[in-house]
Amino acid sequence: MRRVVPLIALTALAACSTSPVPLSRATSTPSERIFSPTLAKTSDGAQKITIVRDSGLKGSAFYTTVYVDGVRAADVDTSEAVRIYLQPGVHILSAGPRGMSTGPSVPVTVPSATTQYRISEGLFLLPAE
Incomplete structure (x- = not known):
């Protein structure tokens, strides 16, 4: 029993964590969940920024909404x-x-050296490594 309790605790913590997803394994967000068409299309002088949401159970019951300059961009x-x-x-x-x-x-200043970010735990935007 003494060994079972820590094992259960570790399993519960692992189930709540998220893991980075390589861009090559991420699927594209469908167009019906992209709410700002101007942000979804390339234009002169624009820089592409990619945001990848982690895999895992934490926060997986909900979409994560991405905002750009306070405007809802995508779920x-x-x-x-x-x-x-x-x-x-x-x-x-x-x-x-x-x-x-x-x-x-x-804050992102375009042009930016960082072009890929990840959503960790459904809440935090971090530069992808």
Whole structure:
């Protein structure tokens, strides 16, 4: 019994964690969940930014909404990637469970050396490594 309790605790923690998804294994977010058509299309001077949501159970019951400059851009499911095109300048990216508050905002100055981000735990936007 003494060994079973820690094993159950570790299993529960592992079930709640999320894992990064390589871009090559992520599926594209369907167009019906992309709400800002201007961000979804390339244009002169725009830089492509890719956001990939982690796999895992934590937060998987809800889509994660991605916001660009406070505007709802897309609802992303686990293991999905959404590509947005940003014009030069400073932009604010944020994400959070649909209909709830977002995690910390991430300022992005385009052009940017970082072009790929990941959504961890359905809430946090982190530069992809």
